[in-house]
Amino acid sequence: MKAKWMIGTVLIASLAGFSAQAAESKLDAKTAEIVKRDFQDRGIARADRVVQDELQALCSKYHDKLPAKLKSKMEGEQAEAIKLPADDKYMGDWKAGEKLAQSGRGMTWSDKAEDPAGGNCYNCHQLSAKEIAFGTIGPSLLHYGKIRGNSLEVQRHTYGHIYNAKAFQACANMPRFGHKAILSEAQIKDLVALLLDPESPVNK
Amino acid sequence: MNIKSILLLALVANGAAYAAEAEVSDSDRIAQYREMISDGNPADFDEMRGESLWKAVAGPKQATLEQCDLGKGAGVVKGAYAELPRFFKDTGRVQDLESRLLSCMSTLQGLNADEIAAKPFATEKKPSDISSLATYVVGQSKGIKMAVSVKHPKEKEAYEIGKRIFSYRAGPYDFACSTCHATSNVRIRMQDLPNLNVKKDAQAAYTTWPAYRVSQGLTRSFQWRLNDCFRQQRFPEPKFASEATVDLTMYLAVSANGAAFAGPGLKR
Numbered sequence: 001m002k003a004k005w006m007i008g009t010v011l012i013a014s015l016a017g018f019s020a021q022a023a024e025s026k027l028d029a030k031t032a033e034i035v036k037r038d039f040q041d042r043g044i045a046r047a048d049r050v051v052q053d054e055l056q057a058l059c060s061k062y063h064d065k066l067p068a069k070l071k072s073k074m075e076g077e078q079a080e081a082i083k084l085p086a087d088d089k090y091m092g093d094w095k096a097g098e099k100l101a102q103s104g105r106g107m108t109w110s111d112k113a114e115d116p117a118g119g120n121c122y123n124c125h126q127l128s129a130k131e132i133a134f135g136t137i138g139p140s141l142l143h144y145g146k147i148r149g150n151s152l153e154v155q156r157h158t159y160g161h162i163y164n165a166k167a168f169q170a171c172a173n174m175p176r177f178g179h180k181a182i183l184s185e186a187q188i189k190d191l192v193a194l195l196l197d198p199e200s201p202v203n204k
Numbered sequence: 205m206n207i208k209s210i211l212l213l214a215l216v217a218n219g220a221a222y223a224a225e226a227e228v229s230d231s232d233r234i235a236q237y238r239e240m241i242s243d244g245n246p247a248d249f250d251e252m253r254g255e256s257l258w259k260a261v262a263g264p265k266q267a268t269l270e271q272c273d274l275g276k277g278a279g280v281v282k283g284a285y286a287e288l289p290r291f292f293k294d295t296g297r298v299q300d301l302e303s304r305l306l307s308c309m310s311t312l313q314g315l316n317a318d319e320i321a322a323k324p325f326a327t328e329k330k331p332s333d334i335s336s337l338a339t340y341v342v343g344q345s346k347g348i349k350m351a352v353s354v355k356h357p358k359e360k361e362a363y364e365i366g367k368r369i370f371s372y373r374a375g376p377y378d379f380a381c382s383t384c385h386a387t388s389n390v391r392i393r394m395q396d397l398p399n400l401n402v403k404k405d406a407q408a409a410y411t412t413w414p415a416y417r418v419s420q421g422l423t424r425s426f427q428w429r430l431n432d433c434f435r436q437q438r439f440p441e442p443k444f445a446s447e448a449t450v451d452l453t454m455y456l457a458v459s460a461n462g463a464a465f466a467g468p469g470l471k472r
Contacts, residue, residue, distance in 0.1 A: 035374075049438070052374050056374050060368075104393075136390045137392065
């Protein structure tokens with residue numbers, strides 16, 4: 001009798017859990033449908049930008065907190081897709097990097113296709129001590145190179161992080177500047193120099 | 205000298221007075237400015253424009269909007285915005301203020317809803333009727349507690365979908381609303397960002413839109429607010445008054461429930 005009760009309870013509980021899950025995924029599917037239908041082309045921002053890649057869909061679903069196994073799987077996949085420069089050289093011009101870091105432009109529907117995209121760095125990070133109008137969504141990068149040095153290993157890591165931050169933190173807020181072709185190889189090198197060059201204001 | 209330049213001058217002068225104190229944030233400065241002109245908000249002009257549009261005969265049907273049902277019965281404007289978005293039986297869907305105004309302008313006045321929705325926002329050269337109407341309607345909820353219902357299954361569903369759109373990551377930058385608005389005490393450059401998943405922040409943000417934007421010299425509606433967020437998110441453009449925008453508004457409005465509506469607001 002007791003066992004029967006227990007089986008009954010477990011059955012009801014799991015059925016309830018199952019139908020709640022079904023309702024959740026029905027809502028997820030409906031959300032995707034509505035989003036696909038309700039956004040339109042404007043300027044360079046084409047409607048198909050709302051179509052999610054696998055990582056975007058997973059991070060949305062889990063509110064940026066992926067289960068551990070899935071997280072390391074996705075990070076591994078993102079890391080594998082990083083293309084390091086063929087010449088194995090990473091340090092560009094920090095002055096050009098500072099200009100890029102200052103610019104918050106690029107890829108909105110009010111930007112033109114031929115307008116170069118900015119790095120948007122100061123929007124979220126502190127970099128040079130001289131620039132006080134910095135955002136705080138990302139960590140401070142002041143003295144980034146002073147702390148880490150600028151060995152080849154550090155240069156490669158820094159390049160990789162700007163190229164695809166999701167290789168290090170699957171649902172990071174930071175855009176994948178190389179992976180999504182927002183910045184060119186030369187531009188990423190300029191940002192690496194801004195972070196690592198001893199002469200850069202970031203390290204003063 | 206027009207109002208915009210006077211205001212900007214006032215803001216700049218006020219800013220200069222504070223320049224010596226490095227620790228004063230933009231938001232503090234704007235709060236100070238708000239107090240300075242607390243007797244009047246330039247949005248008042250848009251509110252008045254909206255009121256006369258509401259009462260003016262217009263469209264092929266030569267009718268006013270005075271019989272428009274914003275949810276509390278035909279012609280009831282007082283307190284209507286504090287309960288929007290809501291489910292409307294006659295259209296069979298959940299509607300926010302601007303989507304409902306669009307319905308009324310089309311049904312009562314015979315105006316073309318697609319044409320209005322194609323250019324819904326004011327520019328420096330041309331005011332927007334639907335936007336001014338919205339400013340008028342929200343002004344009639346000033347001081348009234350936000351009480352948006354999710355009792356109807358469609359309202360509940362709109363809320364749930366809106367919540368999902370809030371964390372929907374996409375586009376070249378992988379951004380969602382939540383990328384900037386789900387953490388407390390962060391900012392972009394010097395601009396403080398509300399954490400819209402926290403009730404207090406959501407209330408403060410939601411109840412102060414629509415708002416007069418000093419930097420633009422225009423009163424901006426809530427649909428405009430969402431539209432410009434999506435622009436900066438590097439998304440394509442949300443269709444005006446579409447279900448996606450209404451559902452997202454539903455999520456944010458419900459989060460603001462319990463707070464007294466304080467709009468039209470005044471923003472940088």
